[in-house]
Amino acid sequence: xxxxxxxxxxxxxxxxxxxxxxxxxxxxxxxxxxxxxxxxxxxxxxxxxxxxxxxxxxxxxxxxxxxxxxxxxxxxxxxxxxxxxxxxxxxxxxxxxxxxxxxxxxxxxxxxxxxxxxxxxxxxxxxxxxxxxxxxxxxxxxxxxxxxxxxxxxxxxxxxxxxxxxxxxxxxxxxxxxxxxxxxxxxxxxxxxxxxxxxxxxxx
Amino acid sequence: xxxxxxxxxxxxxxxxxxxxxxxxxxxxxxxxxxxxxxxxxxxxxxxxxxxxxxxxxxxxxxxxxxxxxxxxxxxxxxxxxxxxxxxxxxxxxxxxxxxxxxxxxxxxxxxxxxxxxxxxxxxxxxxxxxxxxxxxxxxxxxxxxxxxxxxxxxxxxxxxxxxxxxxxxxxxxxxxxxxxxxxxxxxxxxxxxxxxxxxxxxxx
Numbered sequence: 317x318x319x320x321x322x323x324x325x326x327x328x329x330x331x332x333x334x335x336x337x338x339x340x341x342x343x344x345x346x347x348x349x350x351x352x353x354x355x356x357x358x359x360x361x362x363x364x365x366x367x368x369x370x371x372x373x374x375x376x377x378x379x380x381x382x383x384x385x386x387x388x389x390x391x392x393x394x395x396x397x398x399x400x401x402x403x404x405x406x407x408x409x410x411x412x413x414x415x416x417x418x419x420x421x422x423x424x425x426x427x428x429x430x431x432x433x434x435x436x437x438x439x440x441x442x443x444x445x446x447x448x449x450x451x452x453x454x455x456x457x458x459x460x461x462x463x464x465x466x467x468x469x470x471x472x473x474x475x476x477x478x479x480x481x482x483x484x485x486x487x488x489x490x491x492x493x494x495x496x497x498x499x500x501x502x503x504x505x506x507x508x509x510x511x512x513x514x515x516x517x518x519x520x
Numbered sequence: 521x522x523x524x525x526x527x528x529x530x531x532x533x534x535x536x537x538x539x540x541x542x543x544x545x546x547x548x549x550x551x552x553x554x555x556x557x558x559x560x561x562x563x564x565x566x567x568x569x570x571x572x573x574x575x576x577x578x579x580x581x582x583x584x585x586x587x588x589x590x591x592x593x594x595x596x597x598x599x600x601x602x603x604x605x606x607x608x609x610x611x612x613x614x615x616x617x618x619x620x621x622x623x624x625x626x627x628x629x630x631x632x633x634x635x636x637x638x639x640x641x642x643x644x645x646x647x648x649x650x651x652x653x654x655x656x657x658x659x660x661x662x663x664x665x666x667x668x669x670x671x672x673x674x675x676x677x678x679x680x681x682x683x684x685x686x687x688x689x690x691x692x693x694x695x696x697x698x699x700x701x702x703x704x705x706x707x708x709x710x711x712x713x714x715x716x717x718x719x720x721x722x723x724x
Contacts, residue, residue, distance in 0.1 A: 364650075366614065366650075367572065368571065368612070368613065368614035368653040371612050371613065371669075372612075372614055372620075374666045375668060375669050376666060376667040376669060377552050377612075377663065378667060378669030388614075388650045388651070389619055390617075390619040390620065390623065391619075399580075408572070408574050408575050408576075408581075409572065409575065409576050410570065410572035410576055410592075411706050413594075414596075415593055415594040416576075416594065419594065445650055446570075446592045446649055446650075447567075449572040449594070459663065461580065462580060463580040463581030463582060464579060464580045465579045465580060516680050
């Protein structure tokens with residue numbers, strides 16, 4: 317097992333092989349994470365996880381344990397194999413980005429969109445497309461009457477984790493969301509951790 | 521007023537200026553349309569309507585009349601100013617594409633994703649990014665218990681229309697969805713029409 321710490325408000329990229337497990341851990345609890353996944357196609361990434369294609373594939377808003385996230389080419393990339401959190405996650409909302417913080421009166425604020433590029437760059441990877449819509453783990457955006465959203469604070473507890481199995485060789489980026497102007501994460505930003513297990517643990 | 525016919529299963533692109541109205545008409549009723557919008561930046565398009573950013577902007581699944589669709593840079597691009605249909609539209613499902621039809625056992629079937637590229641090409645335009653998630657007008661995908669989707673047949677009547685105001689100079693592509701293997705459109709594919717009115721009709 318290999319563990320990568322994701323300091324508060326930043327992101328890290330890991331490369332995993334088909335069959336490996338990727339666990340996103342909410343170390344202190346109450347912290348939203350933005351998860352991105354790309355098919356490992358060398359240093360120039362193209363095919364990526366697509367929220368819209370995943371929704372159509374599982375015929376619901378978010379995969380259940382045992383169901384897969386798919387790419388923009390509808391190929392399985394990650395399967396949700398475990399979840400020790402209360403199980404509320406979001407796949408409706410885009411990554412926070414410079415435009416979001418400018419509108420909130422905080423230009424130059426760190427963002428998950430910029431974190432993604434920074435983490436890829438640090439890993440020697442590039443992706444030239446628009447920021448893909450992330451898997452927002454531990455983020456609570458329930459839908460009410462008239463399709464209206466509520467933005468609630470993450471209810472994940474210290475050590476809660478989502479476990480994903482890689483269905484292909486891929487690059488997974490996890491951003492510990494720097495959003496501290498809207499209370500989607502608990503008071504104060506906190507770290508996340510990415511744990512990877514080779515071949516589901518059978519040959520680790 | 522200028523009118524562009526969109527034959528069944530195909531797409532057309534129109535260029536409009538800020539302030540213009542774009543009306544998507546379901547000519548015979550019961551026909552789903554996939555609508556894409558791009559900021560008019562010359563022949564190479566980049567900034568485009570983003571379903572995820574629009575959802576976050578209006579804080580609900582689909583804009584109400586008077587609310588705007590925004591781009592991946594969170595800039596308003598189209599405002600929903602009128603809707604004579606029953607008002608059920610989708611912004612959860614991606615465009616149908618070659619992978620979708622291959623999985624349905626119909627490789628080579630026409631698709632909204634391919635229609636988009638064809639219509640842009642016909643208009644002398646290119647967009648190199650992945651297919652943006654469309655605004656699926658007249659498409660009914662209600663959300664039930666556990667976030668589960670139902671795929672219902674369009675209930676729009678002949679002549680029903682959605683009217684959008686351009687908030688910037690933009691390219692709007694409308695695909696009369698060729699999906700005839702899943703009954704999202706009424707029996708038999710039918711045409712749509714795109715009507716454009718200069719400057720909201722004040723100087724037409």
